[in-house]
Amino acid sequence: MIFCFVYKSQILHYMKIIMSHLPIPPKGCFYDLNVPYDENQKHMDSVLTTFKELGYSVLAFSKYIPSGSLKRGGKKKRLQLPTPPDKVNFDGITQLSRITIELSEVDDQITVRDVITHGGFDIIAVEPKTEKLFLSACTQLNIDIITFDGAEKLSFFLRTHQVRAAIARGIHFEFNYSPMVRDPTMRKLTTTCALRLVECCKSKNIIMSSKSLHPLELRGPYDVANLGILFTMKESMVPHLVSHNCRCVVVHSFARKTAKGAVFIQKIESSDSNMLKRQAEICDDEAKKAKLEL
Template sequence: MSVFMDLNLSFSADRSHLQSLVETAAHLGYSTVAINYVFEPTAKKKQEIPVPKPISELMDQLPIVQGRSRPIKVLNRLTVVMSDSSHFRPNSAEYRRFDLLAVHPTTEKLFHSACMLYDVDIVCISVTEKLPFFFKRAPVNGAVERGVVFELCYSAALRDSTLRRYTIANALSLMETCKGKNVIVSSAAEKALELRGPYDITNLGLLFGLSDADAKEAVSSTCRSVLLHAETRKTASGIIYTMKSCSKQEETPESEPSEAPAAKRPHLAE
């Protein structure tokens, strides 16, 4: 039996609103969901990266997943909306507070950097506007080789016919390049009515240009690969961070070892 995941539920300060989202996801059969905190820096003023709230503060009790005897697993995710390269801070300590790290590049140059350079788990594809660039094979293949996945969100397509056209057009454009590899489909739902079941999303994936197998993997095994990639990334960054701290301590000059005192010679009697 497949384990289904929705790695993008929009964060809401309204506790009851967020609880309704998670309960609906569990009722639809999702075993794992991620609460998404969106961070969109601006040049006008300095903004602080949001701090994820503990799940215990958001919900008194986690709901049981439909068809399973275990409660739903809730993760925290940060999505950085990038319109400039300075908006992403490599090795930032604030990023380590989140289970998943995603970027939403808005230009071709930033998309290339996200695929080839940035240490992230997910690259978000815009669904609310026509992309200002075409997907190129080199960065897309580079992301696939690094284990980074591309995310398509469907909730915008449910709200408006224009957004629906953008969603389908951008999805088909991506599929022409990546051939369905390393793609996940998430909801980005802001309210419970925008959530759809895993098998509905599998059918929707066909509309996005995914095959039957890839569409099912987009809400199951590929999502699991994202979680494994995130664990590896956090472990590696922790090791690098620790090594840097140690190297700084080792940079302090140490006193040169003093020469061993010469052995006393026996006093010769005159």
């Protein structure tokens, strides 16, 4: 039997090398994970320019699927799934794709499963309209985000055990600030819902996105994070609304698409290979010395 001793610093070094090549943004970036996609190239260029000037590094272009079935001739016909948005030719910003599915009927869960099977979108979000579908999103559906629409009053009461079940599965809850800027009624409804959610989840797993229809509605990441104070979040958790928690969503999405685990293979350069051989020789020498001492 050969005993191999590996120093902790060496393990961390190689882990950093591996993580730097994964499709996950580095720590410390600012995110907006709900940017409505527009086919107008000029509009998207204007939006991206504004985001870059404000200091954002990662954006998720989103498409929306309304309640998942159309009734025609007494029969239900499933909606055709949209294709992921095309990436805009723009330097300095990482672009992701996202789909948001409205859950109003039980059959809408089939749409979620179809999207997961299709696998074209980076992030999957749902917008539940009933308590039963909210429970299903928290405990069963393999999604990344549960979002709330501030345009109407929430039709069910957020319960602590449901929210914490979603947190245990790595799911995050999202609120959008542009509707709050646009309309006082939406601001009131969103704040009421957010206060209850913060109470249930103890300031964990919450993100803020824009859902902006116009560049003038966008705000800087620090201004957006300060909305957490309005929601009575802990001060230490407020910056995570647009940074750490959003990165956790991207990591969760990557893990979801790779099932229970992932294998990452990296070619070792000749210099690294020689170093590994030298370390193996040192480990063998140390093993021999340990046997002699015994």
